[in-house]
Amino acid sequence: MLSRKANKDSHGQDSSYFEGWQEYEKNPYHPIQNPTGIIQMGLAENQLSFDLLEYWLRRNSNTMALLKKDGVSAFRELALFQDYHGLPALKDALVKFMTRMRGNKTKYTSDKLVLTAGATAANEILMFCLADPGHAFILPTPYYPGFDRDLKWRTGVEIVPMHCSSSNGFRITREALEEAYQLGQELNLNIKGVLVTNPSNPLGTTMTKTELIHLLDFAIDKNIHIVSDEIYSATVFDSSSPTTTPFISIMEVVKERNNNNLNNIRERVHMVYSLSKDxxxxxxxxxMIYSNNEMVVAAATKMSSFALVSSQTQFLLSNLLSDAKFTEKYMEENQRRLKRRKEMLVRGLRNAGIGCLRSNAGLFCWVDMRHLMRSDSFEAEKELWKRILCEVGLNISAGSSCHCSQPGWFRICFANISEDTLQLAMQRMKAFTNSIFSSANHIIYNM
Incomplete structure (x- = not known):
């Protein structure tokens, strides 16, 4: 009686990533009401700077509450129908905000921007614009587990994993790109492009210029598209030390390389952004979607009618983003808080005998727990993940849910909980690893 889509279990929610969320919802931690509950460390949400946003809202409460524009009520204008192009004021504020946050290295213009209801809708709309059912996009692993849903479920687009290794910090190489492309051909898939997240979710690292150049050269050679998901671009909290890489937008590299107009690559590079993380x-x-391709912008704008942002939200954010003095101070303070919180997590894990991949962005760390597993296998990884979820009471994301090719890596989020909760989580983790190390020593001692 239902459609094939409704009957088919292809939503992507059968991974441990979503299973952990379900277990958390049954038994959520609360410091008073449920102190032994599961602590949510699988949610990449930034709750560290709400006080700054609330301060701005209080200071501008009359304008926001009364929906005033230039001292005159805008209620009727906002309450009535708005076309799917979005409010010009928000689009103008967004491109100016992105230009400032990216150090004025690339100037963005509102005519190339399409507003969508979050980055999820933006990525899906781009898949509809760039590929047909059965076509494929290459994604470097590990990648955000939700992409299996966002990119594939309704579009029919396939994902070809490009396996990156811990041996080079999971960096993208030309060899890995070629291997993924060859795999796609062996599977009789038409590769339409490569999708990357920069900064990476789940790695928390920024792509180097060398990686971006490899990506552009590959796209030029294969005559395919690039989609760069840059929703964490303003969470970069460390870009000045010799061991870290500053954030470089794909649009900045395209601008430099486009002098030769190689194979019209400029029109085959598209960016996704949102305000959810930053x-x-x-x-x-x-x-939002940002593209130099007029046909993509036109088609995406039409498709955005199914994923509109409310006019009231657009009005509020256009006012907030237009306050350049506030947004610059907000970003500086938010990055400082993210760095401090990330360092707290790294110290806590180190105290528990656990190391992390060196990172400089995002709301999470990529954590190495290979030494805690009984064997080098994905079965052992899932066993360890279940113990941490059920015995330790921490919901973290297993690397296999991110399609990591090496078992034993996990994503742990740090910006969605309080400092006290993070400290408790690290106490739980230390007690857990102490028990593992003690058991191992006991076995060795008695052999």
Whole structure:
């Protein structure tokens, strides 16, 4: 009686990533009401700077509450129908905000921007624009588990994993790109492009210029598209030390390389952005597509009618983002807080005998627990993940849910919980690893 889509279990929610969320919802931690509950460390949400946003809202409460524009009520204008192109004021504020946050290295213009209800909708719309059912995109692993749902479920587009290794910090290489392309051909898939996240989710690292050049050269050689998901671009909290890489947008490299106009690559590079991570307002559902391809912008704008942002939300954010003095101070303070919180997590894990991949961005760390597993296998990884979820009471994301090719890596989020909760989580983890190390020593001692 139902459609094939409704009957088919292809949503992507059969991974441990979603299973952990379900277990958390049954038994969520609360410091008073449920102190032994599961602590949510699988949610990449930025709750560290709400006080700054609330301060701005209080200071501008009359304008926001009364929906005033230039001292005159804008209620009727906002309450009535708005076309799917979005409010010009928000689009103008967004491109100016992105230009400032990217150090004015690339100037963005509103005519190349399409508003969507979050980055989820933006990525899906791009798949609809760039590929047909059965076509494929290459994604470097590990990648965000939700892409299996966002990119594939309704579009029919396939994902070809490009396996990156811990031996070089999971960096993208030309060899890995070629191997993934060859795999796609062996599977009789038409490769339409490569999708990357920069900064990476789940690695928390920024792509080097060398990686971006490899990506562009590959796209030029294969005559395919590039989609760069840059929703964590303003969470980069360390870009000055010799061991870290500053954030470089794909659009910046395209601008440099486009002098030769090689194979029209400029029109085959598309960017996704949102305010969910950088500004910490995922509930507002504000995302966008940015493209130099006029046909993509036109088609995506039409498709955005199915994923609109409310006019009231657009009005509020256009005012907030237009306050350049506030947004610059907000970003500086938010990055400082993210760095401090990330360092707390790294110290806590180190105290528990656990190391992390060196990172400089995002709301999470990529954590190495290979030494805690009984064997080098994905079965052992899932066993360890279940113990941490059920015995330790921490919901973290197993590397296999991110399609990591090496078992034993996990993503742990740090910006969605309080400092006290993070400290408790690290106490639990230390007690757990102490028990593992003690058991191992006991076995060795008695052999």
């Amino acid at each position: 500004l910490g307002v995922p509930g507002f559902r504000v995302g």
